[in-house]
Amino acid sequence: MTVVLTKDGRGRAEQAPPQPPRRHRLNRLDAKVSPYLFVAPFFVLFGAIGLFPLLYTAYVSLFDWEVGADEPAFIGLDNYRTLVEDGQFWNALFNTFSIFVLSSAPQIVIAVAIAALLNENLRARTGWRMGVLLPYVASLVALTIIFGNLFGPQYGLVNNVLSAVGISPIDWQAETFGSHAAIASMVNWRWTGYNALIVLAAMQAIPREVHEAALVDGAGPLRRFFSITLPMLKPTLIFVVVTSTIGGLQIFTEPKLFEPSGGSGGGTEHQYQTVVLYLYQSGFQQLDLGYASAIAWVLFLIVIAVAGLNFLVTRRAVR
């Protein structure tokens, strides 16, 4: 639109130069500028609290920048070099991916299954649909504290139940896999219902005729699910996978509050310290802002890479 306008204006100026009336000039200014004013709030806010911190973090990551230090020293890429050699970072990265896989994979499968169930003709349908969203409405912190209690190694309910049925209790704090499973269960509890509702909305958008045609052709319910429902859910599944990747790789609150003494180490030997938790520990406990910024940037790149990869994989897998 803008291009057309300027072309017009230029053409007219070349032919004859009648002084445009004042009103007209104001109108033109209005037409040209006000659209930018209308969209400006978003870009201003994004610039101030999105883009600026992002770039400033990159800048800080090039310094040995301790909170309260008088003169931060420029050290170039040294923080990144230290990071690559830092065993604790790789351990945190492993934990993050392990918790991510343990939470996202079952979550999406169960969410699709729940959505399929909710899509049937149920009595009190709205009640069921609201019901699956309830865990999402509950406060994350309250939820994590309750799960932390359930998974208490000595007096927790889960271990009580396990020993009641003859399985030896698991130290959910000490064992790497145990702690990951405990944290993943919190994530699943909270997000499965939310994702199920998104998938359900997409399911209802699938045209009835397609299903009816398949029914006439003699396709059973399973066949219809795998040949019609799943493929037509593709865009939604991609969305769900990408958002849960972004969320899953940035997991923080659950492991932070799972630590019984309130520290940020993620277990006595960092059994469940995630990347963001390590970032938090470096930045706000050890007050090493430069190093924390480097972690933040590496995590940012990893999230983009993994989200992109998942996008490609989901697009191919669900045809």
Next chain:
Amino acid sequence: MRHRWVSVLICAAVSAAATTACGSGGASQSADGQTELTIATFNEFGYEDLLKEYEAAHPDVKITQRKTGQGQPHHQNLFTKLGAGSGLADVEGVEEGYLSQVMSKAGQFNDLGEIGPKIEDGRWLKWKTEAMTTKDGKLIGYGTDIGPLAMCYRKDLFAQAGLPSDPEGVKALFSTWDSYFAAGDQFVAKVPGVAWFDSAAQVFNAMHNQHETGYYDKSDKLVVDTNPDIKSDWTAVTAAVAKGQSARLAAFSNEWNTGFKLGKFATKTCPSWMLGVVESQAGPENKGKWAVTDAFPDGGGNWGGSYLTVPKQSKNAKKAAELAAWLTAPEQQIKAFKAKGTFPSQVKALDAPELLEQTNAYFGDVKAGALFATQAKKVKAAQYKGPADGQIQETVFSPALQSVEQGKNAEEAWRTAVEGAQKAAK
């Protein structure tokens, strides 16, 4: 033209963000000539009435108190704004656990010996002042309260194990760490399912703090691996863990609280403020079972307590120092003690009748005030704290001891701890 508009908008946004970020400046002179002072505290210092009293006596001073519920966010704010160079209150409270971090930034605090009013010699216990004095003799904080250590124990469980259980009789068990752990062996052999202490880290920290040299020597060199005292403490505590003396409960966790309620351990290293914690966690159903005695293995110790500092950012440093000096005088500290139970660090206040007469009903009407005053005087000297001292204790040694409680080999955990300390000290 389009570009100009965009850049104007961005400029406006950035400068708006910048001014709000740096907007909360320090105190200033108000129009009517009054000096406005701010004081930032956390938890309960018990200063509410005292500040009103000070304002009444000094009509030219107006005081605003910024209270934070917990110590951790308060200190996070303190260090962030030290870094930002502005935004701190004129008087800032500092807790003992953050001492090493504050001391490593001592240059950003005023030397109270220089700008403060003249204060009588020996107002505070010697070790309290020592800990807040830099190597070149600058005093950067006035002591407020302390947390002298005594031993809390379960009378009923002691009796069950055939150990003496009256406050005088148990003193022999708590005379040295050796006798303490020996009694622990005896105890766990007699009372199955109950441990001797709550957590290895809780015992280790108290032991470690008694040495003159801890993780650092006085030239700020990390001596974790060469200081024989640390290693011998480690060996003693982990040996006790191996013999089942630890309840393996991380301090202040939910399971730790449950442990109090179920009576899963028989002794607890007890600073003065811990009595309230024990009472609320063990609950009314365990009333009369807990007791406290004025004995602590190998002398005394301290855990907790705070200081008042005046950051160099303050625009009214002199008046702020006057306020801080007044608040930390023994007469005022006793009032704060009566208001909120903060145990005084001032020598005179330790002999005040209000303190000596204080009793604790939950612990069988013991004269708690007098008991902890005795314990406070037993502390010999303040351990020198190096730059990363607090961090080594919180994020390296305590988790390493917990990993031993979770079943890790003590020697391996020791190596992890030494490496962790070296990394933290970098």
